[in-house]
Each structure stands twice: as structure tokens, then as C-alpha cells.
Amino acid sequence: MGGETASRLLFLTETKPMTIQRISSPEVTEPAPGTWSNCLKVGDTVYVAGLTARDRNLQPAGGDEYHQARLIFERIQHLVTAAGGTMRDVVKLNIYVTQIANRDQVWRARREFFEGAFPVATLVEVSALAQAAILVEIEAVAVLGHGGRPS
Amino acid sequence: MGGETASRLLFLTETKPMTIQRISSPEVTEPAPGTWSNCLKVGDTVYVAGLTARDRNLQPAGGDEYHQARLIFERIQHLVTAAGGTMRDVVKLNIYVTQIANRDQVWRARREFFEGAFPVATLVEVSALAQAAILVEIEAVAVLGHGGRPS
Amino acid sequence: MGGETASRLLFLTETKPMTIQRISSPEVTEPAPGTWSNCLKVGDTVYVAGLTARDRNLQPAGGDEYHQARLIFERIQHLVTAAGGTMRDVVKLNIYVTQIANRDQVWRARREFFEGAFPVATLVEVSALAQAAILVEIEAVAVLGHGGRPS
Numbered sequence: 158m159g160g161e162t163a164s165r166l167l168f169l170t171e172t173k174p175m176t177i178q179r180i181s182s183p184e185v186t187e188p189a190p191g192t193w194s195n196c197l198k199v200g201d202t203v204y205v206a207g208l209t210a211r212d213r214n215l216q217p218a219g220g221d222e223y224h225q226a227r228l229i230f231e232r233i234q235h236l237v238t239a240a241g242g243t244m245r246d247v248v249k250l251n252i253y254v255t256q257i258a259n260r261d262q263v264w265r266a267r268r269e270f271f272e273g274a275f276p277v278a279t280l281v282e283v284s285a286l287a288q289a290a291i292l293v294e295i296e297a298v299a300v301l302g303h304g305g306r307p308s
Numbered sequence: 309m310g311g312e313t314a315s316r317l318l319f320l321t322e323t324k325p326m327t328i329q330r331i332s333s334p335e336v337t338e339p340a341p342g343t344w345s346n347c348l349k350v351g352d353t354v355y356v357a358g359l360t361a362r363d364r365n366l367q368p369a370g371g372d373e374y375h376q377a378r379l380i381f382e383r384i385q386h387l388v389t390a391a392g393g394t395m396r397d398v399v400k401l402n403i404y405v406t407q408i409a410n411r412d413q414v415w416r417a418r419r420e421f422f423e424g425a426f427p428v429a430t431l432v433e434v435s436a437l438a439q440a441a442i443l444v445e446i447e448a449v450a451v452l453g454h455g456g457r458p459s
Numbered sequence: 460m461g462g463e464t465a466s467r468l469l470f471l472t473e474t475k476p477m478t479i480q481r482i483s484s485p486e487v488t489e490p491a492p493g494t495w496s497n498c499l500k501v502g503d504t505v506y507v508a509g510l511t512a513r514d515r516n517l518q519p520a521g522g523d524e525y526h527q528a529r530l531i532f533e534r535i536q537h538l539v540t541a542a543g544g545t546m547r548d549v550v551k552l553n554i555y556v557t558q559i560a561n562r563d564q565v566w567r568a569r570r571e572f573f574e575g576a577f578p579v580a581t582l583v584e585v586s587a588l589a590q591a592a593i594l595v596e597i598e599a600v601a602v603l604g605h606g607g608r609p610s
Contacts, residue, residue, distance in 0.1 A: 177550060177608045179576040191570050193580035197550050200601040204551045207581025222342025246330060248348050249355045253583045257436045268342050274330040278344035279447045281404045282436035285559045285584035296553075296581045300328065300350045306328050399479060399499050400506045406588045419493050427482040429495035430509025430598045432555045433587035451501045457479045 182235040192207050196236040201303070203240045207253070207296040208232050217290040222259045225293045226266035234270060242301040244270050249298040250278040256292065257282035263293060274307050275295065278289050310339045317428045333386040337364050347387040349452075356423045356448040358385050358404070360438065368441040377417035378445045384448050385421060393452040395421050400449040401429040407443065408433035414444060484537040488515050498538040500603075505542045507599040509555070510534050511589065512586040519592040524561045527595045528568035535599050536572060544603040546572050552580040558594065559584035565595060576608045 179274065180196040181187055183273060187195055189208075196205050203218050207220040210225035236246055260280055266277070276297070286294050331347040331354065332338055338346055338356075348355050361369040361376035369379055385395055403414060411431055418426070427448070437445050482491055482505065483496040489497055489509075495591040501505050512527035520530050536546055554565060562582055569577070578599070590598050 160605070176605050177548075177576070177602065179609050191577065192566060193552070193577045194581065197576065197579050197608075199550055199605055202602075204579045204600075207583070225343070238462035246328075247391070248350055250344070251581065253581070257438060264343060266431065274328070274348065275344045277346065277348050277355045277357035277447075279402065279404075280438070280447065281434040281445060283583040284435045284586045287559060287582070294581065294583060296579075298352075298355075303327050303350055307328070338510045354475055383511065399481075401495070408589060411589070415494060423497065424494045425479070426493065428499050428508035428598070430553065430555075430596065430597060431589070432509070433586040435586045451479065451504075451508075453502055454478050457499075458481050 160268045170252040178240075180187045180236055180240040182239040184213055186233040188215070195232075196240060198301075198305070201301045203237060203242060203246070203297075203299040203301060205233055205236055205299070206296040207251070207294045208293050209291045217288050219290050222254065222256070222262035222292050225268050225291070226263040226295065227269065229293060229295045230266055233295065237297070237299050239302065240299070242299050246299040246301050246303070247271070247276045247297050248300050250276045251287065251296045252278060252280040253283045253294045254280065254292060255283065255286055258289070259292070325382040326379040329391075331387055333390040337362070337366055339366070346383075347391060349391045352452045352454070354388060354393060354397070354448075354450040354452060356387055356446040356450070358382055358402070358445045360442045360445050368439050370441050373405065373407070373413035373415050373443050376442070377414040377446065378420065380444060380446045381417055381421040382413050384446065385454045386450070388450050390449070391452065393450050396424070397450040397452050397454070398422070398427045398448050399451050401427045402447045403429060403431040403447045404434045404437065405431065406434065406442060407436055410443070465606065469573040470546050480542075480543040482538055484541040487534045488513070488517055490517070497534075498542060500542045503545060503603045503605070504575050504599040505539060505552050505599075505603060507510045507535055507538055507601070509553070509596045509598040511593045511596050519590050524558070524564035526568065528565040528594070528597065531595060532568055532572040535597065539599070539601050542601070542603065544601050547575070547608050548601040548603050548605070549578045549599050550575070550602050552578045553597070553598045554580060554582040555585045555588065555596045556582065556594060557584065557586075557588055561594075
């Protein structure tokens, strides 16, 4: 019985190889090769690049901060889902905006994707994002498989 | 004896459920529901939101960069302590200031909270933080229970 | 045999003490004491501070974004190597530039250091970095020993 328990443990330990995995979703166009990855998973941790509101052809989707943040959170959700998780696994957001006076619009979009204890977050106004039409960029870290989140 | 050892291992393994925990301190007012969490803990890792110098009513505390950074590090310390750690467990700081020429004041405050090998840090000047009176925002990552830090 | 297996497991578990280690390289001058660390390692994770293009005397190296980013990636490579890893272990980059219109120069430098699935990345324009001659600052997270990265 000691041997059986030990073998089970060995199995549990060795089925967690923390290979770096590239995560992609058919819903989120990957950037060009030789630039960056949208999402990498190492062990239970999922790193999502700073995403902006872009369509399938990677053109800026336009719209205000609410509209852009909504599209970004949808893209994050697609990637975290593709990685085997849900938005309940997102623990950290870094939000960059070009007009901090409009941050409530980002918050409004965020409320549509999270509940209970929201992710920790940092929101700052930067002097520019990749293109003038891009008003919001959001990066995320998720940790999967840890039983969701308290209220 | 094999069985005993195996059981102890099983215990060690299963007492590390990496549930996401919300960490709060009576000293640090939580933001309004539906916005963000000040601090989440997953396993040994503690994520602290970008904090600013605010009083218990979440009003900007005012003062210069030194004063604000001091208040922020106190808030970080309260949260990391509530998570079961100390400032020696803080491994990473991201510091956003509105006037980079005054960064020495942030450093001066930081020296009052750390010793030995300081956390890795990034400090950049952003074009604006949440309100005009807010001159500094600091986010932190801590990893608990790993025997402190070398000199 | 159960006992032997269990002992091996115990060994595996206990040889992973996640002490915080300061990582330094003879090629990368550490900042002054009481400021920050260039690189800390906790378990398999390596945190690299926001680095800029500086020479051995910590003076800004000057040059354009391509030149500066190249020097920064070299410094990151020295530190990750000193930590026991390679650039294939880098999972996340945060890039701060002062002129986002020149970001292609940072990308060009990055292509000389990565292959296959690039790290996730966020790139934003900030209003200032530590000195006027500093055009780029890059921080990195690496996770070691996980079998490289897919293409």
C-alpha cells in the first residue's frame, strides 16, 4: 500500500511538466511571426500579451474606450479559454489608456467579464499606444485550476 | 515505513491547494466592488494592485513623491503581512510617476522598507495617474515562504 | 520498494527550496546598493528589472532605439544565462519607449535574440524614462527548465 501511494504521487508529480506552451484561439489573430506571442502558458500560469482592440486583419477596431476594452476582454477570454481556464482565473490586469479621464468606460467593460473578487489591476495613462486610434491596451496574467475565486 | 513516508508526502502535496485568495487588511481600504482587488494570493505568489497614496476614505493623501511613496509602501506592507509574508518576500516593483525628475524621493521612501537585495524594479514616467494630486503608483509581486533574501 | 520510491520523491520535493536568489553577471553592472536588484530568481521564475542601455559605469550608452534595445537584450541574456537559463526561457517582456513611432527598431533588435514562439509583450510610449538619452526600457520574466518553447 505504501508502494501504491508512492506510485500515485510520482505520477501526479511527473504529469506536470512545465513546458512553455503557445496558446492561440481561432478567434484571436496572432501577430506576425518574429514579433510576439499573444499568449504563453507555463505550468498553471498564463501570460497574455498587451492586447488592443483589433479585428481579424489586425486593423484597429476603433470606437471609444468602452467598446475597445470590451473587445480586448473578449480576446483575453478567448485566449484564457483556449488555455483551459476561465475569466475567474485571471489574477492581474495592467491597463494602459491614452485618456485617463475616460477610465470609467474601461471599468464598465470590465464589469461585464468579471464577478466576485476582481483581478488586481494597475491603470495608467501613457503618452501613446501603437496607433492613434488605439485608446486602450490590456495585459493579463491568469493562474489556472485553483478553484475559482472568492467573492 | 515506506507507507508513512508516502503519507507525509501526500499531506505536503495536498496542503498546497492553490485557490485564489483575496487578501485584505483593516489598514487598507478596499476599492469599490466591481472595480479591482487590492491583493490576491495564489499559492505562494501575492499580487498587489497598483496602489496610490490614499486615506481610509480613498481620498488622495496629497504630499510630495516621498510622502506618497511612503504611504504606498506602508499599504503594500499591510497587505503582504495580511497574506502571511513580509517585505523581504517582495520580488518585483513597478513604479509609475508623473515627474521622473523626482524619482529620488521614491527611492528614499523605498530605502525605509527594504534591505539587502532590493526587489527588481521598473520606474517610468507616465503622462497621468488617476487624479492630478496622485504623483506615484506602485504595484508589487511577492513570493512567500522562501527564506528571505540574500544581501 | 515503496520506501525507496517515497524517498526519491521526498528528495525531489526538498531539493526545490524556493529561496529568493539574487542573480548577477560580471557583464551587467548592478545598480547602487539601496536601489533595486537587476535580477532575482525564485524557484524557476526569473524576474529581470526594467533595464536600459548603459555601459559598465552605468552611463547611458546613447544611440537609437535599435542600438539601445540590442544592448538591453544582451544585458537580459547575460542575467538569464547567469540564472541558469537561456533566452528561450523568457516568457514576458514589458517594453517602454519614448517614441512609439520607432518601435520597429525595438522589434528588429528583438528578432536577433528570439526565435520560434516569441515572448508575450506589451509595448507602450511613456512620457519619460530616467534620462533624456534613454529611449527604451525593457523588463522581462523567464521561467527556467521547462523544455524550451514551441515554434
